[in-house]
Amino acid sequence: xxxxxxxxxxxxxxxxxxxxxxxxxxxxxxxxxxxxxxxxxxxxxxxxxxxxxxxxxxxxxxxxxxxxxxxxxxxxxxxxxxxxxxxxxxxxxxxxxxxxxxxxxxxxxxxxxxxxxxxxxxxxxxxxxxxxxxxxxxxxxxxxxxxxxxxxxxxxxxxxxxxxxxx
Numbered sequence: 004x005x006x007x008x009x010x011x012x013x014x015x016x017x018x019x020x021x022x023x024x025x026x027x028x029x030x031x032x033x034x035x036x037x038x039x040x041x042x043x044x045x046x047x048x049x050x051x052x053x054x055x056x057x058x059x060x061x062x063x064x065x066x067x068x069x070x071x072x073x074x075x076x077x078x079x080x081x082x083x084x085x086x087x088x089x090x091x092x093x094x095x096x097x098x099x100x101x102x103x104x105x106x107x108x109x110x111x112x113x114x115x116x117x118x119x120x121x122x123x124x125x126x127x128x129x130x131x132x133x134x135x136x137x138x139x140x141x142x143x144x145x146x147x148x149x150x151x152x153x154x155x156x157x158x159x160x161x162x163x164x165x166x167x168x169x170x
């Protein structure tokens with residue numbers, strides 16, 4: 004159970020950190036090899052690009068988990084706490100519908116890449132490793148949306164909004 008709690012708290016952070024470290028190392032090596040040793044690496048830019056793609060899709064769930072997505076808060080902030088929770092629930096439902104709609108397409112996209120047996124030009128790894136990132140990112144995003152939805156419904160049921168309305 005501790006492992007699941009740790010994964011729930013840290014999965015996206017750890018993945019994003021690993022992707023960032025790999026990108027920095029790959030691009031630093033590329034700079035050193037290209038400008039100092041005059042022998043550019045063939046794989047470093049490709050690796051950094053694919054880590055960037057993975058980072059983009061994993062960051063969707065991280066932003067949803069930490070509630071730092073770009074949004075317009077001015078109207079919502081004028082609402083009482085209960086109204087804000089209801090507005091959040093509406094947004095979660097809309098986002099969940101979007102990801103439910105997009106996930107089969109992302110899986111089909113990945114499946115086509117996997118069945119094509121293509122490899123990355125420089126790294127010679129299966130290109131499907133890149134094309135699975137939207138699918139996994141959407142799955143993680145849906146998990147985070149359901150978690151947020153349940154948390155806000157519980158807060159609404161417990162009456163969190165009533166204490167804040169008088170302030």
